[in-house]
Amino acid sequence: MKILLIPDKFKGSLSAQEVAVAVSNGLRRLEKRVVIHKVLASDGGDGFLEAVQRMKKIKEIEIDTVDPLGRKIKAEYLWDSVNKSAYIELAKASGLTLLKFEEQNPMKTSTYGTGLQLKDAIAKGAKFIYVGLGGSATNDVGIGIASALGYNFLDSNKQNLNPCGENLNKIESIFLNKNNSIFEGVRIIAVNDVNNPLYGKNGASFVYAAQKGGNRADIEKLDLGLRHLDKKVKEQLGKEEAVIPGAGAAGGTAYGLKVFLDAEFIGGTEFIFNLCQVDKLLMEHNFGFIITGEGSLDKQTLNGKLIQGVLELGRRFNVPVIAVCGKLGIDKKELNTLGFMDILEISDSSKSLQYSMENAANLVEGAIFNYFGKAVL
Template sequence: MKVLIAPDSFKDCLDAASVSRHLAEGIHRVLPDAEINSIPVADGGEGFVQTMLSALGGERVDLQVFDPLRRPVLAFYGILPDGTAVIEMAAASGIELLRREERNPLLTTTYGTGQLMADAMKKGCSKIIIGIGGSATNDGGMGMARALGFRFPDKNGDKVSWGGGSLHLITQIDSSDVNPLLAKTEILVACDVNNPLTGPLGASAVYGPQKGATPEVVEELDKNLAHFAAVIQRDLNIDVLTLPGSGAAGGLGAGLVAFAGGRLQAGFDIVKEQTKLETAVMAADIVLTGEGKMDGQTKQGKTPWGVAQLAKKHGKPLIAFAGFLGDGYRELYDEGFTSIFALPNGPASLDSCITNAPELLADTAEQVFRVLLAANS
């Protein structure tokens, strides 16, 4: 049997490569001779840089920047053989850099992501591909823009504070001291969702809670982003309010379009092309994918949905694995998913599930392939 394993990461738990490895372990318990092809698919979040470097070659650059709470952190990005820089914002501004009790989208900033961009431009990279999954932020990209020279004064002319909680205080956008290299740099944004900036499907409402926002804070953040979008529209003549993908990474999608001239493209499409994923799907007998949580939102461009479209196109059965199945996951059965399995095998705390995720992945894969083996014997 030829098996293709093409998962995304399990947020706060395992990167995509580790998920692939543990699924393969479970399969080999049942089918020791199975031919397994693993293509970890990071579509813009954690592991995006390594996915691109593995597919194309290049070098990794380590750099000390600010984390989401403006503490020093050693982050990284990649430079491909053609001189293109590949950045994952999660390396500098990601949610996994914070403990759960530290998560506060009113305070967290994308400044470190802007520092990575500035360093890549300084090194001569005239094209940057930036993946924006896995963020801890909801600042609309204000921090990123600050690192590139934009200034955001309040009504008294003072700099506003950091984070999404201060966006409503911005009275204008001062671009008089912007990094001159920015105008010479092509920015391609690997965006894994299609959410608009605000509203019930916007950055704050959909992703704010996992970043530490209460319902009251979600409402505040949403209003702040709407104000920020209005200032961008007035001062830069760019409408980011309803742009699909503008709500990604707490509005960093909107910020990269507005302040860096970025072009949003589905992160999965970028990785699919570079890794030749479709060719691998065609060669497989069965395809496996997965992500930490799968629900109705998975259809908004998430990695498992992208893999499912390829499997459906080429008539391949697709098995998905998730740490948690949320509302609407059954809708995925009409989208190319053959079956979807949640990992917990009994009552368990979140911490326990995270700790035991490697074993749970391997065990669940083993059970699935025992059924397949019996069905085909």
């Protein structure tokens, strides 16, 4: 029997790799000879570089840059010299994990440090730059990145503004000296699985800014700032991209990459599946099952995320899909109608959430062992 594993992380408990190990252990307790293939994905957020490194043996570059508050740090990205491609994870220089809790403030933070990484990759001759979005500490619409690459954002007095969230509403002029546009001829690809528009109740600020330290007043000001910048972009650059799905990703960085650097969008799931040639894998092997899963399986799970992509693979190649999850937040019958063969929930209502999280690996292994123990591998 051959089984394909495509798990997501159990946030706060297990990485995708650890989920895969737990599932593998459960299967091999029953049948030592089972053949297991693993595809470890990323939605473009935390773990993006790790996911790429598992598929491609390419060089890691560490450079001097700055964190979301402008302090000097070192951050890495991946460089494929053969294909002239760079892979940059936004969170490495602009991530929330770089800040102490009391420092988190989307009014003050900037993506400028990530822009310095793009600038370095372009200087090395990059023709393709993949930017994994997610985990950001920012709500600056990517003007920090744009500033690092030659854009100037000016106030009513023609003074350069610091590229951060609180200054979005002050931007009156957007200027790029075409003689200094170093990104000309470079394809920028924004990788993420978020579908939010730029502004509004489902936009970057109202949905995500509170997680980055913003209070209610900040969120309202930031949303107004997003609307203001979009208005200036329409007037001065002639671009209207605020409502496209995914524009609100990473504090609007996806929007900024698109309007300032002409970036393309690709879903994280699609990106990883292409990178590891998962279609070819399914054509070459006769898999009995695909096993996927994540920490919480709910309605949000099927909103462009990994498991939705796995279900589509199962349908196309006629392979049954089984999901294992920490907590099931949707009616099991509803999920079954979407194409799951079965869903295994590891949480025990008689035990605390903390217990389930601390023992997630053993619980996943046990759930797989018990389920497949009723069948013949």
